[in-house]
Amino acid sequence: MRVWAVANQKGGVGKTTTSIALAGLLAEAGKRVVVVDLDPHGSMTSYFGYDPDALEHSCYDLFLHKGSVPADLPGQLLLPTSNDSISLLPSxxxxxxxERQSPGQSGLGLVIAKTLAQLWQAFDYAIIDSPPLLGVLMVNALAASQQLVIPVQTEHLAVKGLERMVSTLAMINRSRKQALPFSIVPTLFDRRTQASLGTLRVLRDAYPQTIWNGYIPVDTRLRDASRAGLTPSQFDGKSRGVLAYRALLKHLLSQQLVAQVA
Structure with a gap:
């Protein structure tokens, strides 16, 4: 299994759409994918038609055992989605x-890593949708992952969120055996606006080594896919947004190969 986390310390940058779009494209390529919703808002869970306020069991159950994960619990929590090759660990x-419960409890930072270890043979990929706040949930996402995707909306305030995220990653990397490779992904790009054009230039100048050379455009078909509860590639495989995500997936897979060789 390969584990990717999608994270940023700012909301509204396209984390959930990016997670589900990549999962859909991997599934289309014949991969078995588990998507993990660690955001208490439950956007990914809602995307696939489940109510995070009404679910009796969720990822929360994984954190109730003082840092250990009971055998078979992760498998019991899995829910089906609109794509037969994608399973959901719901929020x-x-x-x-x-956050209120975690002080004084050791081992909570590795709960998701332990969870995915139990699912290792059942899936080819895990994609974790992380919350936009630094805390035990984001730490879990980063600790479990082998590759990080940082979506950044192409507007000025999002650049500040990226700076915080890069600082957080530097802090996390000090406790890892190996630095976590990451790719910055410009999202919600609108070439008609100076804000988008200017922000994209700033991002490319500031992070030349880690920014993906493409961008995800504003595309109403992505929103339509969400309303339908389908992955973007299921809904409209030829839309501008899906074509961009195909290019992003190709980039991430090439980065994965580089990391494996290293």
Whole structure:
């Protein structure tokens, strides 16, 4: 299994859309994918038609055992999605209470890594949708992942969020045996606006080694796919947004090969 996390310390940058679009394209390529919703808002869970306020069991259950993960629990929590090759580990609003519960409890930072270890043979890829706040959930996402995708909306305020995310990653890397490779992905790009054009130039100048050379455009078909509960490639495989995500997936797979060789 390869584990990718999608994270940024700012909301509204396209994390969930990016997670589901990549999962859909991997599934289209014949891969078995588990998507993990670690955001208490439950956008990914809602995308696939589940109510994070009403679910009896969710990722929250994984954190109730003092850092250990009971055998078979991850498999019991999996939910089907609109794509037969994608399974969901759902979120619930109860995840928001973890920050209050976690002080004094050791081992909570590795719960998701331990969870995915139990699912290692069942899936080819895991994609983790991380919350936009630094805390036990984001730490879990980064600790479990082998590759990080950082979506950044092409507008000025999002650049500040990226700076915080890169600083957080530097802090996390000090506790890892190996630095976590990452790719910055410009999202919600609108070539008609100076804000998008200017922000894209700033990002490319500031992060020349780690920014993907493409961008994800504003595309209403991505929003339509969300309303339908389908991955973007299921809904409209030839839309501008999906074509961009295909190019992004190709880039990430090439980065994965480089990391494996290294």
């Amino acid at each position: 619930s609003t109860a995840l928001a209470t973890l």
